[in-house]
Amino acid sequence: MKLSPTMQKYIVHWGEMGTRWGVNRTVAQIHALLFLANQPMNAEDIVETLNVARSNVSNSLKELQSWGLVKVQHVLGDRRDHFVALQDVWEIFRVITEERKKRELDPTLTVLRECAIEAENDTEIEAATRQKMDEVLVFLEMLLSGYDDFKHLPPSVVMKLLKMGGKLGQLVAIFGKDDDMAAK
Amino acid sequence: MKLSPTMQKYIVHWGEMGTRWGVNRTVAQIHALLFLANQPMNAEDIVETLNVARSNVSNSLKELQSWGLVKVQHVLGDRRDHFVALQDVWEIFRVITEERKKRELDPTLTVLRECAIEAENDTEIEAATRQKMDEVLVFLEMLLSGYDDFKHLPPSVVMKLLKMGGKLGQLVAIFGKDDDMAAK
DNA sequence: CCTTTGTTTCTGTCTTTACAGAAATTAAAT
DNA sequence: ATTTAATTTCTGTAAAGACAGAAACAAAGG
Structure with missing residues (x-):
């Protein structure tokens, strides 16, 4: 697929941001490409358009599918899998937010709860310190339960x-x- | 400074999460340590407590200060700088959010606006594609202006x-x- | 002004992650 | 069933980032 200058800029940038968002460059670029593409693309198309290795495309597509950002679509008379990206911006945002929460907040919540329990038997810890850990825990729990409420709206x-x-x-x-x- | 088991767990975890948040491990660990500490710590204290290089501590402290998460505090009769972390959980959250917005959202907004302008003269781009870029731009602008409203509350x-x-x-x-x- | 102590910058090493290319596997069509 | 095409997994290399230790710098006290 031929990329117009603007598309190219968009895709390159999305790739760069991806690295800051904890996704690798190729994954982000492919996502951008499929989002902008107006027809389903097969893996080979993507390889040619972005100049990345076939294996890289395969793995990246798998990741995007696991996130629910990309789906397989079959094209009549073609054996190969074709891929399309979720097109709804709100939905994309929701998926990304949820995924980041899972990776960046949930594990912390788990550890904080463990800490709260362990702190009971921790004879060395100062009261003020325990108090602070608790504040963080309470804060996070409130934030996440608030998020849960809003995400269904x-x-x-x-x-x-x-x-x-x-x-x-x-x-x-x-x-x-x-x-x-x-x-x- | 002697770390109790719970503090250690907390600090180690905070460091791990830091890497997923785009902050390096040491920076995050130091932040956690200073947050939990009940008295100002100097750089050497931190080196001993966390077992990291002096230079690493110095650079990390600089970064934390630039974010406004850590401040210098002088202790009477001691030449050395001592450091304390912002203690208010809400404030910490606000600072981190703002910083991440700066790094992860603002640059995208800039590029998107540039793309919108350049798309005008891009003869190769399809209308549907331009439309999609625009949707993302509108979405982001709305999100960020909403955020701006809320952050002052x-x-x-x-x-x-x-x-x-x-x-x-x-x-x-x-x-x-x-x-x-x-x-x- | 020199010494001591604290701080920053620089350099090389190590670790981690991303990625290409090859090999292996799977699946469809004849 | 065999061949052909498509996909995934594996392996080695390359690039990026984190970090230690050393060297350079700055500043305070004598």
Whole structure:
């Protein structure tokens, strides 16, 4: 597939960002390519377009499929697997967020809970230190349970909430003023 | 400084997670150590506690200071710099979020805007492709402006919003039903 | 002004990760 | 069943990043 200059720039950048997001460059590039492509591509197409090794494409596609960002699609009269990327931006965002949460937050939550238990029998630990670990744990639990609530909302609703943004905050600040102070 | 078993576990884990968060292990470990420590530590203390090279500590501290997660504190009668970590969990979260946004989202926004402009003169690009790039751009702009609104709210308010979570979404879903449909 | 102590920068090594190319496996078609 | 085409796994190499130790630098105290 021939890449227009703009597509090329987009794909290269997406690859660079990928490395910062914990995905390798090729995976991110392939994802960008398939997202922008207007027809299903087979592995060989991708190899030629991005100039990467066949094996690399194969592994990257497997990873993208495991994330649910790419799906196989068969083209009539062609034995080869063809691939298409999830096209809905909201859905892509949701998938990536969920995946990162799994890798970056959930393990921490697990360890923190273990620490909380072990701290009970840890004679050397200072009370203030234990207290701090606990604060982090409580914070994370609140954050993640909040996230769980929001992630099931339809995009249109989340969008509204985002657009209300600061306004909403002010509203809550006013209505909740009393127990806000109490909490403090 | 002597580490209790629990502290050790916490610090080691924080270091491991750091690597997944785009921070190097030592930086993350030092941050965890200073966060848990109940008194200011000098560089040499850190070297001994974590068994890392002096230079490594120096560079890591510099990075943590540049993020605003660690501050210098002088101890009476001691020439050496001592270091303390920001103790407020909310504040820590805010700093990290902001930093990651800077590294992971802002550059993408820039490139996307450039792409949008360049796509005007890109004769090879298909309309559908340009359209998709645009969708991503619009999405990101909305997300970031929403984030900007929220980040100025006091923790207590954000906490309330999080706790309201799904309830809040339902409320918005009901009240906004009409133009919700219209937006579709 | 020199010595001592603390801090930063530099250099080379080691570890990790990404990747290409080859070999092996699987699956479809004749 | 055999051949052909497609895909995956394996292995070695290359690149990137993290880190230790040494050397250079800076600053405070005598």
